[in-house]
Amino acid sequence: MIARKNNNQKILLKELWLRVYKDSSFPGFVVLILLIIGNAILQKDFFSYNIIKSNFMIYTPLILASIAQAIIIISGSLDLSLGASMSLFTVITAYFMTDTNVFPIVMLGFAVVFMTGALNGALIGKLGLSPLITTYATQAIIIGFAMFILPNAGGYVPKFFYRIYRADVLKVIPAPIFILIIGLIIWFVISRTTLYRYIYAIGSDEEAAYASGLKVSNIRFAAHLIASLFIAIAGLCILLSTATGDFRSGNPFALNSVAAVVVGGVSLTGGKGNIWGAVFGALILGLLNNLIFFAQISSFYQTFAKGMIIVLSLSMAAIPRIFEEKYKFGY
Amino acid sequence: MNLFEANNISKRFGGVVALIDAEFGFSGCKICGLVGANGSGKTTFARICAGLINKDSGNFYIDGETKDINSPFDAEKLGIALAHQNLSLIPDLTVWENICLGHELRKGKIFPGNKNSMDLSIEILNDLVPGEISINSKISTLNPAQKQIVEIAKALYRKPKLLILDESTAALEYFHVEKLFEKIKQLKEDGMSIIFISHRLWEIIKICDLLYVFRNGKTVGKIDFEKEPRDENLIVPLITGGDFCGINYIKKEKKNLIEKNVIIRFDEVSYRNKLNKVSFEIKKGEIVGIGGLHGQGQEELIMALSGAVPVESGKYYFEGKEFRSRHTLNAIRKGIYLVPGDRQKDGLFNNHSILRNIIYPRFTLKKERLFLKLKNLYKITGDIIKKISINPPESEMTVKNLSGGNQQKVVFGRWLQFQPKVILLNDPTKGVDIETKDSLYRIVNELSLKGTTVILYSSSNEEIICNCDRVFIMFEGKIVEEIEHEDICEDKLIKSSLRVGEKG
Structure with missing residues (x-):
């Protein structure tokens, strides 16, 4: 009797293992574990509360931006203007903010980011323009607009507001992690909707989705809007951590989020991958910088080493695919 | 309703x-x-x-x-x-x-x-x-x-x-x-x-x-x-259309094969679930048709012959020796040339000129040195254009701007500069006008008289009847029937394809 129970458990464990192993984010997960081990060796107090807190203060915006990018890429689109939208958020809020109107101004920032998302969604989803070039152009438009409002970094963020980011919730959860958890909860709710499934469907095979009676253009539009929510939260994090409005602050996020998402196993062709991949990928990129810093690699080689490790983690994701698809020909 | x-x-x-x-x-x-x-x-x-x-x-x-x-x-x-x-x-x-x-x-x-x-x-x-x-x-x-x-x-x-x-x-x-x-x-x-x-x-x-x-x-x-x-x-x-067995296309005469050499032999070849233990022999100079309903493994058979897909089990003999291929390159170097079914996707460099389209295979076959002898290449292209009458006869014309029939001529014509041992035609007359069709098959027949083996898959029965020495009927990945020259007719082809008289 007991033996059989053990056997059943074994089978269950095996199935679970297969599911984990076959998940697209698995190679990213492995790389992440390796990086955590590496970091733990090089940085003695890596797991201490303060270090975790300060690390997440840096990683949270990228994780949120990567979640946004993942949703967009899964829908079969791409967003290079995501960093610009984040900058615009900081610029708009820092420009208008005073000690008394913090909440309405933050809402204004959210609204503006939603508008940029709607612009991208309308151009890509409704008009069917190429996402790569379209968002490259909208990025320039958004940055231009932000420059027009605040040509130099500045603006005003009240101290009580930006200190929130350094505070702890319930005295144990650092604020950045709390924001991240809220983001993940929002995503969890969204992932239970039919819309979320439709996003996978249109990314995976647009024609089949149309034949199944899905309104492809509306769904892609919606994907950009949903992503805007995460972009805005990421922008908020940047604002809180820098306490200034700067049209350059979001710049690195556009390509870094794409890199993170791809390292996390999300396919650029759409329809494949999941949010966990985006989270892992963003953490990988963040920890990578940390590792390189603490490995005391000469700054000459830092960029080189970073590039090499990204290529390596990408190749890790490709290895199982090589074994699966033996033949390159279309049969 | x-x-x-x-x-x-x-x-x-x-x-x-x-x-x-x-x-x-x-x-x-x-x-x-x-x-x-x-x-x-x-x-x-x-x-x-x-x-x-x-x-x-x-x-x-x-x-x-x-x-x-x-x-x-x-x-x-x-x-x-x-x-x-x-x-x-x-x-x-x-x-x-x-x-x-x-x-x-x-x-x-x-x-x-x-x-x-x-x-x-x-x-x-x-x-x-x-x-x-x-x-x-x-x-x-x-x-x-x-x-x-x-x-x-x-x-x-x-x-x-x-x-x-x-x-x-x-x-x-x-x-x-x-x-x-x-x-x-x-x-x-x-x-x-x-x-x-x-x-x-x-x-x-x-x-x-x-x-x-x-x-x-x-x-x-x-x-x-x-x-x-x-x-x-x-x-x-x-x-x-027409009466049952009432149609008679002009069949070409039965050919006496000069050489009895078997050039291609398949021994129980399988590929995925598309080809199921296919075995046959094809002699030198033969024109073999592949018939049957659409999607019964004909394309896969052609692909296997062209070396684009490796055979998963069974053996593929070419000129008596076993031939293993992972790439079309191997087949092309052996003299097995494919005219693909989708010329836009697999057959042409759409934005390049006729000249370029025709000379690319020369690089594969290492016929060219580091520097191209352009004069020579223009001459070769000119000859091909004349031979298969591409219209307009301009080597520099971009292939994209040609009509469908002329595009097909380019795909086909590029192999004529070499001595093909085997030509694989995958529905070569899809969207091609009658005149081109005739000239294409005239050339195919000429080639076969010179000893080139031709394997033809066509969705039109007429072409198979008119040109083939032998026909394989495929059904669910198997060759279910082999029709010899004298028996090839519309009625027979359709009945075999539809498996009339056999259930399931």
């Missing part, structure tokens, strides 16, 4: 006429068959009914009103569901997610009642194939037959009034078909109308109440089985 009528439906794709004044109609709950040869417009008709393609002219008259079907949403409102031939499934979603895609049963407004949709999907799927397909597996892991069943289940999930099955049985096993038929009959009793498109006549005869026959985009016949006997021999002449 009480009344469904489609009148004067026409549709063109560019210059190609797919449907011209097609008629279709029935009243009451019927199982209405639709047959026709390849390219007769069946699938186009089905896709128009489902709103995936917009018709050029004509109208639908449904339940007493003229209706327009301009998008899948219109079709849905009218209760028309199509089980697609080339599948509308999302590869990255699971079986049940696909079945209920777009029609999830909802608990609230936004959140799907996953359990309810899932239960209903399981119920429908189990009705078709009890316990064979795991509801949680991804579509990309299923085999074609399973996918087709999911596709049917997906159409049924939508609770249509009119269900269109577009060659849904083509990929299915015999007992699955039986099961499906039981289900269809039951659905008919429950008030659903069904349009059943199939190539297999025995299925039509078994299940249909009414039959329409399309030929070249026109409705050429309507058979009401309540009044007329269920006889295959009534249907075949309608499909082929």
Whole structure:
């Protein structure tokens, strides 16, 4: 009797293992574990509360931006203007903010980011323009607009507001992690909707989705809007951590989020991958910088080493695919 | 659906006429068959009914009103569901997610009642194939037959009034078909109308109440089985046109093969589930046709011959030696040349000139040194252009701007500069005018007299009859029949392809 129970458990464990192993984010997960081990060796107090807190203060915006990018890429689109939208958020809020109107101004920032998302969604989803070039152009438009409002970094963020980011919730959860958890909860709710499934469907095979009676253009539009929510939260994090409005602050996020998402196993062709991949990928990129810093690699080689490790983690994701698809020909 | 009528439906794709004044109609709950040869417009008709393609002219008259079907949403409102031939499934979603895609049963407004949709999907799927397909597996892991069943289940999930099955049985096993038929009959009793498109006549005869026959985009016949006997021999002449066995194309004379050397031998070759232990021998200088219904493994056979796909089991002998290939390069270097079926995708560099298109294979065959002798290349291109009369005869013309026939000439002509041992023609006359067709086959025949082996797959029986020394009929990945020169005729080809007289 007991033996059989053990056997059943074994089978269950095996199935679970297969599911984990076959998940697209698995190679990213492995790389992440390796990086955590590496970091733990090089940085003695890596797991201490303060270090975790300060690390997440840096990683949270990228994780949120990567979640946004993942949703967009899964829908079969791409967003290079995501960093610009984040900058615009900081610029708009820092420009208008005073000690008394913090909440309405933050809402204004959210609204503006939603508008940029709607612009991208309308151009890509409704008009069917190429996402790569379209968002490259909208990025320039958004940055231009932000420059027009605040040509130099500045603006005003009240101290009580930006200190929130350094505070702890319930005295144990650092604020950045709390924001991240809220983001993940929002995503969890969204992932239970039919819309979320439709996003996978249109990314995976647009024609089949149309034949199944899905309104492809509306769904892609919606994907950009949903992503805007995460972009805005990421922008908020940047604002809180820098306490200034700067049209350059979001710049690195556009390509870094794409890199993170791809390292996390999300396919650029759409329809494949999941949010966990985006989270892992963003953490990988963040920890990578940390590792390189603490490995005391000469700054000459830092960029080189970073590039090499990204290529390596990408190749890790490709290895199982090589074994699966033996033949390159279309049969 | 009480009344469904489609009148004067026409549709063109560019210059190609797919449907011209097609008629279709029935009243009451019927199982209405639709047959026709390849390219007769069946699938186009089905896709128009489902709103995936917009018709050029004509109208639908449904339940007493003229209706327009301009998008899948219109079709849905009218209760028309199509089980697609080339599948509308999302590869990255699971079986049940696909079945209920777009029609999830909802608990609230936004959140799907996953359990309810899932239960209903399981119920429908189990009705078709009890316990064979795991509801949680991804579509990309299923085999074609399973996918087709999911596709049917997906159409049924939508609770249509009119269900269109577009060659849904083509990929299915015999007992699955039986099961499906039981289900269809039951659905008919429950008030659903069904349009059943199939190539297999025995299925039509078994299940249909009414039959329409399309030929070249026109409705050429309507058979009401309540009044007329269920006889295959009534249907075949309608499909082929003309009297039964009355057509005689000018066959070329039987050739005395000078050399009896076997050049290609297949020994029980299998590939995926597309080729199933195929064995044959082909002699030098022979022209061998590959016939049969569309998608029975002919393309895969050509691909295997061209070395583009490796044989998975069995052996491929070329000139007496075993030939293993992972790349077309190996085959090209041995003198096996392919004229692919999709010239836009696999055959041409669309934005390059005729000259470039023609000289590229020279690099593969290492005929050129580091620096090109342009004068020589222009001469070679000029010769080819003259030989196969490409129009306009300008080497610098961009291939994209040529007509379809002339493009095909370029694809074909590029191999003429070498001495081909084997030429593989994959439907070489698709969308090609008669004149080009004639000149193409004249050259093919000349080549074969010089000792080149030609393997021809064509969707047109006429070309096979006129040119081939021998014909293999393929069915479900096997060569089921071999027709020798003297027996090749339309009647024989169609009967063998449709497997008349054999069930399942």
